Amino acid sequence: MTTSVEETDVMDRSLGVFLGLACGDALGRPVEFRTSSGIEDEYGTLTEMRGYGTHNQPAGTITDDTDLALRIARSLAENGGFNGADIADRFVDWYDDGPFDIGGTTSGAIRRLKSGEPWDSAGHSEWEQSSEGSNAGNGSLMRTAPYSIAYADDIDPIITHSLKSSAITHADPRCQVSCAIYNMVLVDFIQGRPPLDMAIGAYNLAVRNGDVPESEEVMDAVTSVKTGDIQGSPLENSGYVVSTLQTSLYHGLTADTAEDAIVNAVNMGGDADTIGAVTGALAGARFGASSLPDRWLSEIDETDEIRELVHTLHEL
Numbered sequence: 001m002t003t004s005v006e007e008t009d010v011m012d013r014s015l016g017v018f019l020g021l022a023c024g025d026a027l028g029r030p031v032e033f034r035t036s037s038g039i040e041d042e043y044g045t046l047t048e049m050r051g052y053g054t055h056n057q058p059a060g061t062i063t064d065d066t067d068l069a070l071r072i073a074r075s076l077a078e079n080g081g082f083n084g085a086d087i088a089d090r091f092v093d094w095y096d097d098g099p100f101d102i103g104g105t106t107s108g109a110i111r112r113l114k115s116g117e118p119w120d121s122a123g124h125s126e127w128e129q130s131s132e133g134s135n136a137g138n139g140s141l142m143r144t145a146p147y148s149i150a151y152a153d154d155i156d157p158i159i160t161h162s163l164k165s166s167a168i169t170h171a172d173p174r175c176q177v178s179c180a181i182y183n184m185v186l187v188d189f190i191q192g193r194p195p196l197d198m199a200i201g202a203y204n205l206a207v208r209n210g211d212v213p214e215s216e217e218v219m220d221a222v223t224s225v226k227t228g229d230i231q232g233s234p235l236e237n238s239g240y241v242v243s244t245l246q247t248s249l250y251h252g253l254t255a256d257t258a259e260d261a262i263v264n265a266v267n268m269g270g271d272a273d274t275i276g277a278v279t280g281a282l283a284g285a286r287f288g289a290s291s292l293p294d295r296w297l298s299e300i301d302e303t304d305e306i307r308e309l310v311h312t313l314h315e316l
Contacts, residue, residue, distance in 0.1 A: 006192075009192065009288070010152070010190060010191070010192075010314075011310075011311075011314060012288035012289050012290050013189055013190045013192075013284070013285050013286075013288050013289075014149045014152065014190055014285075014310050014313075014314055015284070015288070015289035015306075015307060015310050016258070016281075016283075016284025016285050016286075016287065016288045016289040016290075016291070016292065017145050017148060017149055017186055017189075017190065017281045017284050017285045017310075018069070018073070018145065018146065018149065018281070018284070018306045018309070018310050019284055019289045019292055019297060019303065019306055019307075020258060020262070020280035020281050020282070020283050020284020020285070020289070020292060021065065021066055021069060021145055021277045021278075021280050021281040021284070022062055022066045022277075022280070022300050022302060022303070022306060023262055023276075023280050023284075023292055023293075023296045023297065023300070024262045024265065024266065024273075024275075024276030024277040024278070024279055024280025024281070024283075025062050025063055025065040025066045025142075025273050025274075025276055025277035025280065026049055026059075026060050026061060026062050026063075026066075026273075026296070026299065026300050027046065027049060027262060027263070027266050027276055027296065028265070028266040028272035028273035028274070028275065028276030028277070029053070029054065029055060029057065029061060029062070029063050029101075029272075029273045030050045030051065030052060030053025030054055030055070030057075030059075031043075031046060031050075031053060031054060031266065031267075031269060031272045032054040032055070032063075032101075032270075032271065032272045032273045033054055033269075033270070033271075033272075034053075034054070034269045034270075034272065035269045035270075036237075036267060036268050036269040036270075038269065039267055039269050039272075040267070045263065045267055046263070046266060046267055047259075047263050048295070049295075049296060049299040049300075055100050055101055057100065059299055060296075060299030060300045060301065062300065062302060063100075063101045063273045064099055064101045064102055064103070064106070064139075064142075064143075065142040065143060065273055065274050065277040066277065066302065067094060067099065068091065068094065068106075068142070068143035069142070069143040069144075069145060069146055070302065070305070070306070070309070071087065071090040071091060071093075071094055071143075072087055072090075072143060072144075072146045072147075072165065073146040073149075073150075073306075073309045073310075073313060074090065074309065075087045075090055076146060076147075076150045076313055076316065077309055077312040077313060077316075080316065081150070081157075081316065082147075082157070082161040082164070082165070084119045084120060084164055084165070084168060085118075085119050087119070087165065087168060088113050088119035088122070088168050091106075091110055091113065091168065091169070092110055092113050092114055095107070095110045095111075095114070101273075103137055103139040103239070104134065104137075105126060105127075105130065105134070105135070105137050105139055105169060105170055106139045106169045106170075108126045108130075109122045109123045109125075109126040109168065109169035109170075110122075110169065112125055112126060113168075119168055120164070120167070120168075122168065122169075123166075123167045123168050123169045123170060123171040124167065124171040126169070126171070127170070127171040127172050135172050136170075136172040136174045136175055136240060136241050136242070137170065137175070137239050137240065137241060138175075138178075138239050138240070138241045138244040138245075138271065138274050138278070139169060139170055139175075139239075140165065140166035140167075140168075140169055140170035140175050140176075140179055140241075141166075141175065141178050141179055141182060141241050141244060141245060141274075141278060142244075142274045142277050142278055144162055144165060144166065144179040144182060144183055145182075145183065145186060145281045146309075146313060147161050147162055147165065147183050148183040148184075148186035148187050148190060148285070149190070149310055149313040149314060150313040150314075150316045151187075151316075152187050152190045152191060152314075155184065155187065155198075155202050158180070158183050158184060158187060159180045159183075159184070159202070159203075159206055159211065159212060160211070162176070162179040162180040162182075162183045163176045163177075163179070163180055163212065165179065166178075166179040170241075172241075173213035173214075173215050174215050174217060174218055174241055174242055175241050176212075176213060177203070177212060177213060177214075177215040177218045177219075178215075178218055178241045178242065178244075178245045180203065180206075180212060181199055181200075181203055181218065181219075181222055181245070182245060182278070184198065184199035184202055184203070185199045185249070185282065186281060186282065186285045187199075189282070189285035189286045190285055195253060195286075196222065196225070196226045196253075199222075200219070200222065200223070200226070203219070217242055218242055218245065221242050221243070221245060221246035221249075222245065222246070222249065224246065225246060225249040225250050225253060230246065230250055235247045235250060235268065236270075237268040237269055237270025237271060237272070237275060238270055238271060239270075239271040239274065244271065244274060244275055244278055245278070247265070247268070247275055247279075248265065248275055248278035248279040248282060249282065251264050251265045251279045251282075251283070252279050252281075252282025252283045252286060253282070253286070255283065257283075257287065257291060258280075258283035258284055258286070258287040258288075258291040258292055259291070259292070259293055261279050261280075261282070261283035261286075262276055262279055262280045262283055264279075265279035265280075
């Protein structure tokens with residue numbers, strides 16, 4: 001059986017999603033919470049995997065961004081599709097292992113899961129008791145990319161599962177919508193389509209059908225990247241989900257190479273690992289895994305497992 005060039009390209013871009021995520025995560029991990037000027041003072045431009053720094057881990061170490069994405073991917077692979085209860089159980093197991101990096105909303109929701117609250121209500125409970133400013137972080141956006149690989153041929157489950165998966169820990173509509181839009185953009189790239197057009201159209205249709213909560217703030221951020229209105233406006237490096245989506249889309253869609261996109265994102269500092277991870281998945285989907293530097297991939301212990309999982313998810 002022969003494999004067409006098109007199929008090879010789709011697999012390369014699918015691998016690029018997950019491997020790009022891991023590269024951005026691991027490159028940004030040692031400079032998380034640093035300022036861009038502080039990074040410049042120490043590294044000039046950070047282009048290599050560095051050890052220690054923030055979280056005091058060896059070079060190439062992934063954080064919760066990739067680790068939770070792996071939990072989702074393993075669940076999809078072993079269950080043959082989305083199983084919210086199983087994903088929640090895997091999140092609890094991960095929490096019990098004592099990760100060195102975990103967000104406040106994720107931690108709060110998982111504690112609710114541990115106390116017996118159902119997977120499809122714990123995140124809503126955590127959101128309802130959270131104040132504005134602490135209720136719309138990027139903790140679900142950073143891990144959601146595996147759905148774009150598993151459901152690259154069918155947009156409806158991408159939307160449905162992105163929303164439900166986000167809400168396990170992050171039920172704010174801005175978080176859920178950001179995950180859905182992001183995965184649809186990744187699918188545009190995987191399938192070789194122009195990015196954003198299909199994603200925005202599918203989102204608007206889903207809103208009209210009542211399948212997706214409406215978020216003008218998210219769509220304004222996405223549209224500004226599509227139209228180029230973001231030019232001249234400062235990109236933010238915070239953990240706010242809308243700014244993470246906007247900043248990552250900008251870097252992922254405008255850079256000349258995957259490496260440039262990831263390096264530009266990480267060197268902004270702030271939430272460098274997550275912005276690097278979200279950008280990395282976009283850049284990997286756009287340029288393919290073959291464009292990612294071997295010197296990065298060789299530093300990441302999870303590279304081989306990611307390749308195996310992507311092939312399994314692709315078959316779903």
